[in-house]
Every structure is written in structure tokens, then in C-alpha cells.
Amino acid sequence: MIDDLWYKNAIIYSVNVGTFMDSNGDGVGDFEGLSRCLDYLSGLGVTCIWLQPFQPSPYRDAGYDITDYYGVDPRHGSSGDFVDFTNQAKQRGLRIIIDLVLNHTSDQHPWFQAARADRKSKYRDWYVWSKKRPADYRKGVVFPGVQQSIWSYDKIAREWYYHRFYEFQPDLNTENPEVQTEIQRIMGYWLELGVSGFRVDAVPFMIESRMPGKKRVLNYEYLTRLRNFLQWREGDAILLGEANVVPAEDKDFFGDEGDRMHMLFNFYVNQHMFYALASGDAEPVAKAIRATQKIPEFAQWASFLRNHDELDLGRLTDKQRRLVFSKFGSEKQMQLYGRGIRRRLAPMLGGRPQLELAYSLMLSVPGTPVLRYGDEIGMGDDLELKERGAVRTPMQWSDEPQAGFSTAPKTILPVIDEGVWSYNLINVAAQRCDPNSMLNWTERMIRFRKECPEVGWGTCTILKTGSPSVLALRYDWRNNSLLTLHNFDDKPTSILLDVGVKEGDRLVNLLVRDESRAGSNGKHTIVLEGYGYRWFRVGGLNYILNREKY
Numbered sequence: 001m002i003d004d005l006w007y008k009n010a011i012i013y014s015v016n017v018g019t020f021m022d023s024n025g026d027g028v029g030d031f032e033g034l035s036r037c038l039d040y041l042s043g044l045g046v047t048c049i050w051l052q053p054f055q056p057s058p059y060r061d062a063g064y065d066i067t068d069y070y071g072v073d074p075r076h077g078s079s080g081d082f083v084d085f086t087n088q089a090k091q092r093g094l095r096i097i098i099d100l101v102l103n104h105t106s107d108q109h110p111w112f113q114a115a116r117a118d119r120k121s122k123y124r125d126w127y128v129w130s131k132k133r134p135a136d137y138r139k140g141v142v143f144p145g146v147q148q149s150i151w152s153y154d155k156i157a158r159e160w161y162y163h164r165f166y167e168f169q170p171d172l173n174t175e176n177p178e179v180q181t182e183i184q185r186i187m188g189y190w191l192e193l194g195v196s197g198f199r200v201d202a203v204p205f206m207i208e209s210r211m212p213g214k215k216r217v218l219n220y221e222y223l224t225r226l227r228n229f230l231q232w233r234e235g236d237a238i239l240l241g242e243a244n245v246v247p248a249e250d251k252d253f254f255g256d257e258g259d260r261m262h263m264l265f266n267f268y269v270n271q272h273m274f275y276a277l278a279s280g281d282a283e284p285v286a287k288a289i290r291a292t293q294k295i296p297e298f299a300q301w302a303s304f305l306r307n308h309d310e311l312d313l314g315r316l317t318d319k320q321r322r323l324v325f326s327k328f329g330s331e332k333q334m335q336l337y338g339r340g341i342r343r344r345l346a347p348m349l350g351g352r353p354q355l356e357l358a359y360s361l362m363l364s365v366p367g368t369p370v371l372r373y374g375d376e377i378g379m380g381d382d383l384e385l386k387e388r389g390a391v392r393t394p395m396q397w398s399d400e401p402q403a404g405f406s407t408a409p410k411t412i413l414p415v416i417d418e419g420v421w422s423y424n425l426i427n428v429a430a431q432r433c434d435p436n437s438m439l440n441w442t443e444r445m446i447r448f449r450k451e452c453p454e455v456g457w458g459t460c461t462i463l464k465t466g467s468p469s470v471l472a473l474r475y476d477w478r479n480n481s482l483l484t485l486h487n488f489d490d491k492p493t494s495i496l497l498d499v500g501v502k503e504g505d506r507l508v509n510l511l512v513r514d515e516s517r518a519g520s521n522g523k524h525t526i527v528l529e530g531y532g533y534r535w536f537r538v539g540g541l542n543y544i545l546n547r548e549k550y
Contacts, residue, residue: 007368027412029394053099076297097196099198128210137150198239244266302367303366324352448535460475482538491529
């Protein structure tokens with residue numbers, strides 16, 4: 001039944017195990033520490049935890065360079081610790097999804113070591129090789145300015161190997177049936193240990209044809225096979241895909257019948273949200289929402305603001321991107337790869353009003369919200385760290401040494417201990433005691449979002465407001481309607497709004513004790529302060545009693 005699609009109305013929280021909580025004082029976060037924080041996450045309103053890679057790794061790319069897909073890096077604990085963690089999460093009603101990083105391995109992985117050492121090894125064809133350097137060896141690099149090519153020469157193998165990302169991350173040959181079988185084994189293993197699905201890393205690159213000299217073709221049918229295997233093993237497990245594609249390609253990843261990815265991150269709306277925040281113009285984000293509305297019934301978008309990578313602005317026009325850069329990342333050290341910004345949201349937006357506007361917007365656009373650890377307290381970044389490390393600093397729990405994250409004198413990444421984003425000023429313990437803190441505001445907004453299933457399940461209609469700076473979204477689902485308003489301008493504005501549904505003459509504000517009544521013309525006059533936002537229940541609050549079970 002469609003009602004059983006838990007991911008449609010989840011609250012997903014992204015965690016890096018190594019930087020969340022250290023239980024044994026070695027400076028690295030671990031599963032025992034994460035387990036101790038489950039009550040905190042449950043209290044925040046989280047329903048699903050997304051874990052970034054925690055498998056054994058040289059950690060040259062924050063764990064995305066994996067050397068053993070069936071293990072837990074000893075720094076994070078043992079497989080027993082992982083199972084204990086998933087069990088404790090289950091007791092609290094929390095689901096777990098983990099990163100599935102199968103586009104590439106570490107060059108230290110035993111498969112690659114065997115492949116490079118012996119042409120006759122069965123692992124040789126698990127990777128992509130070329131006897132000659134391909135003519136397009138510099139074309140299509142993912143990290144411009146840092147990554148030099150997508151083909152590198154291996155002196156032991158005496159051939160060139162393909163790597164879409166860093167040279168220490170050779171790509172797996174996912175067209176090889178043996179590799180496909182191994183991927184299923186990996187998925188099946190973690191499903192048996194209690195996970196509810198996978199965030200699939202770099203989906204377009206994982207399914208592309210990689211053979212030298214062959215035209216780049218994406219094998220979408222492979223996603224269908226992954227989905228079939230997953231549903232056979234665990235009926236309600238999901239695939240959340242990372243695919244930064246244009247709207248015309250969405251159906252290829254979801255599948256015409258919704259039989260490929262269950263969810264995709266909505267990069268297109270995300271980038272236009274930041275343009276709206278920078279420009280004060282609501283229309284581009286409205287257009288982006290319209291462009292991504294037609295998806296299969298069983299599919300869902302994942303809505304987000306910031307993640308563990310750079311803020312990728314590659315889908316904006318050059319003019320739009322320059323404006324976002326000028327507003328939120330004007331200095332060269334704040335930018336990355338020529339397309340993105342390597343800052344956390346709070347330092348970019350600066351003030352609390354625009355920060356609240358952004359989070360309210362993220363919670364109210366179509367899809368399931370995904371929060372990054374530390375978002376709930378407005379954590380800052382460390383631009384002294386290289387590349388994306390700037391937004392991956394340890395969680396700030398208290399004003400105790402090392403932010404309460406660890407008792408070690410040195411941590412996996414340095415905590416932020418200077419300036420306005422220092423853990424002495426921004427931490428969970430202090431904000432818990434402040435009823436007006438970002439933490440308590442976020443918890444309250446998550447509760448409102450969970451009480452408004454229309455956003456996850458319903459049909460979204462963009463209403464005319466008469467103001468270029470105001471975005472009005474109405475959600476309809478099972479005879480109930482929700483209305484959200486967001487003003488991207490820093491100045492107050494007044495709008496005249498026709499809600500367009502029965503009982504639309506009365507709007508009850510969910511955030512404060514207030515309501516609006518339509519005038520004789522059937523329209524509402526609503527004044528929004530600069531960066532103001534509203535969540536209205538259309539027709540009153542009796543929806544709780546009248547709403548059908550979902």
C-alpha cells in the first residue's frame with residue numbers, strides 16, 4: 001500500500017560517524033558514541049539517520065575511499081558495535097540508511113592490488129584499463145583545479161586506469177556481471193545487519209559505460225535490477241540517489257513506473273533556492289519546483305540546504321552563479337571547483353532571520369527534508385581546512401574542551417575554537433537552555449513539519465501573490481490543505497492572496513496564535529516582515545479529527 005512508504009514523510013539526519021561523538025578518547029567518533037546520542041536525535045524529531053562511509057579506509061577522501069565493503073573501520077568500533085547501534089536505533093523507532101559507494105574503491109583495496117599485480121587475476125576486469133592513454137584523459141574531471149585527469153598510469157599494471165574522481169579512487173567496472181553480483185552481496189550483507197536502505201553515491205557515474213573509446217552511455221536498466229534485488233531482500237528498504245541532473249533526466253533515475261530510485265536529492269530546486277535567497281526573487285525557485293513536480297507516485301524528492309560537499313551551483317546560469325557567489329562566497333577561499341561554495345549555511349546567511357527563512361523553506365518544499373549534523377544549532381565552517389573539509393568539523397556539544405566531542409588532545413579534524421562560530425559560543429548544551437535558541441526553534445519546526453504530512457504526500461500548487469519576492473505553496477491531500485509563504489526580500493511586503501480552495505476564507509497560523517480571514521473579495525491581505533514566513537492550516541485546526549489515517 002502507498003501508505004506504507006515510510007520515506008515519504010521522514011526526517012533524515014546526515015551523520016559522519018567520525019566527527020559526531022568520540023566515546024573512547026582517541027579523537028575519532030565511533031558507534032558507541034553515536035549510540036549515546038540517539039535520544040538526542042529522537043528528541044529532535046529525526047526519524048531516519050543517514051550514515052556517511054564508516055568502512056575501513058585510508059581516509060584520503062573522508063572515508064569515500066573504501067578498502068573493505070564488509071567491515072567497520074576499527075577507529076569507529078566493530079561490527080558488533082554497529083549491530084548494537086542499529087538495534088538501539090530500532091528501539092527508538094529510528095531507521096538507518098548508509099552510503100553505498102560503488103562507483104570506485106580505494107587504490108589500497110585488495111581487489112585493485114590484485115588487479116594491478118596480475119593480468120590474469122579475476123579482479124583485473126573489475127576495473128577499467130587502457131593500454132594507451134585515452135585522448136580524452138582530461139575531459140570530465142569532477143574536481144576541477146584539484147583533480148588533473150580521469151585516467152592515470154599505474155607502473156605495476158603498466159596500463160592506464162579510469163577514475164572519475166581522485167587518482168587514488170579507481171572506478172569499478174559496473175558493467176562486469178561479477179562486479180554486479182558483488183554489489184548485491186554488499187547490499188544484502190548490510191540489510192541483514194539492520195539498515196533500511198542506501199544513499200547511492202554518484203549514481204550517474206556508477207552506471208555510465210566506461211570502456212575507452214566507447215561513447216558515454218548511462219545504463220539506467222541497472223538501477224532497475226538494483227531496485228528489484230533490494231525489494232526482494234527487504235521490501236521496505238529504499239535507494240536514495242545522488243544524481244545532480246536536469247529535470248528532463250529525472251524520470252530516467254526514478255523510472256517511468258517508479259521502479260528505480262525511490263528518492264533523489266533535488267539538486268535543481270536546491271540551487272535555485274540559494275539563488276532566491278541571494279536575489280530576493282522567488283520566481284526562479286517556483287519554476288524549479290514546477291519543473292520537478294512530475295514524478296512517479298511511489299517516488300520522492302529529498303530536500304536539503306547543505307550537505308557534506310560543496311554547495312554545487314552548476315545548474316544556475318553564469319549570471320545567477322556570480323550573484324550567489326557575490327552574496328554568499330565572495331572570497332576565493334570560500335569557493336571550490338569553479339562551481340560551488342564550501343561554507344556552511346549559517347556563515348553564508350549570517351543573520352538569524354534569513355537562516356530561519358531558509359530552513360522553513362527547506363522543510364516546506366515538495367519532498368522529504370534532509371538535515372546535516374550541526375544544522376540544528378547553526379554550526380560554522382573552518383576555511384583553513386582543505387576543500388570540503390571546511391564543512392566537516394566535529395559536532396559542537398558543549399563549551400568543554402574539544403567541544404565535548406572528545407577528550408583527546410587532537411581530533412580527527414580540528415574543532416572550531418575561534419571567532420563567532422567557536423564551540424564556546426555555539427553548542428548543544430547552551431542552546432538547550434535557551435528557549436529562543438536555533439536548536440529549540442529547529443525542533444519546533446520539525447514537529448510542525450511532521451504534523452503536516454501534506455508536504456510529503458500531497459499535491460503542490462504554486463499560488464500567485466502579486467509580489468516577486470514571495471513564494472506561496474498550497475498542499476492538498478485527503479480533503480486537507482496547507483499553505484506556506486516565504487518572503488525572500490529583507491523588506492516587509494504585503495500580498496493579496498486567493499487560496500483557491502473550499503474553506504480558504506480562514507487560515508490558521510501554525511507557528512503563532514493568529515489567523516487570517518478573507519475579505520469580501522474572497523482574498524487574504526497578509527503582511528510578511530523581511531525574510532518572513534508563515535505556515536497556515538486552511539479552514540481551521542479540526543483537520544486532526546477529520547483527517548483520514550495515513
